[in-house]
Amino acid sequence: MRFKAVIMGEEEVRRALVRMAHEIVERNKGAEDLVLVGIHTRGIPLAQRLAQLIGGFEGKEVPVGILDITLYRDDLSEIGLQPKVRETRIPFDLNGKSVVLVDDVLYTGRTARAALDALIDLGRPRRIYLAVLVDRGHRELPIRADFVGKNLPTARSEVVKVKLRETDGEDRVELWEKEAPSGAHREGA
Numbered sequence: 118m119r120f121k122a123v124i125m126g127e128e129e130v131r132r133a134l135v136r137m138a139h140e141i142v143e144r145n146k147g148a149e150d151l152v153l154v155g156i157h158t159r160g161i162p163l164a165q166r167l168a169q170l171i172g173g174f175e176g177k178e179v180p181v182g183i184l185d186i187t188l189y190r191d192d193l194s195e196i197g198l199q200p201k202v203r204e205t206r207i208p209f210d211l212n213g214k215s216v217v218l219v220d221d222v223l224y225t226g227r228t229a230r231a232a233l234d235a236l237i238d239l240g241r242p243r244r245i246y247l248a249v250l251v252d253r254g255h256r257e258l259p260i261r262a263d264f265v266g267k268n269l270p271t272a273r274s275e276v277v278k279v280k281l282r283e284t285d286g287e288d289r290v291e292l293w294e295k296e297a298p299s300g301a302h303r304e305g306a
Contacts, residue, residue, distance in 0.1 A: 211240025
């Protein structure tokens with residue numbers, strides 16, 4: 118893959134999360150009965166940051182859960198015989214809550230669909246929102262995010278990499294280009 122550009126730096130990520138936190142509180146009409154659930158891997162620190170921001174200006178702790186969607190994926194048979202299953206930890210009752218599912222990138226919608234299935238197996242929330250740091254388009258399912266840090270139209274040959282302090286040592290969103298297979302004809306070349 119070939120690096121193309123930095124789309125968001127540390128300050129842009131911070132500002133996007135602050136805005137999203139305010140939008141979540143506004144849409145939910147406060148922090149009452151609000152919980153956040155981060156999707157492995159980078160959705161978890163994003164959910165924790167959003168909860169901290171909301172708690173800071175609402176004066177109320179917002180619970181955060183962790184969701185692994187591995188066994189709910191529709192491409193499970195393609196992953197291999199031993200998919201890596203990680204922890205799901207929802208230390209609160211989902212029934213009647215407003216749940217914000219949090220992920221780093223929304224692309225085809227398949228991860229969000231799997232997360233919805235996993236969440237419904239754990240309880241009956243009053244409503245479920247989806248929050249993503251980057252929406253890159255190319256949906257294959259009728260799913261959209263309720264809260265978006267940045268809309269980033271991309272080509273299918275591009276890859277969006279989100280790096281977070283907690284998982285990667287820095288906050289930034291990068292755009293990469295998949296290399297054409299060697300010997301492939303490139304238009305315009």
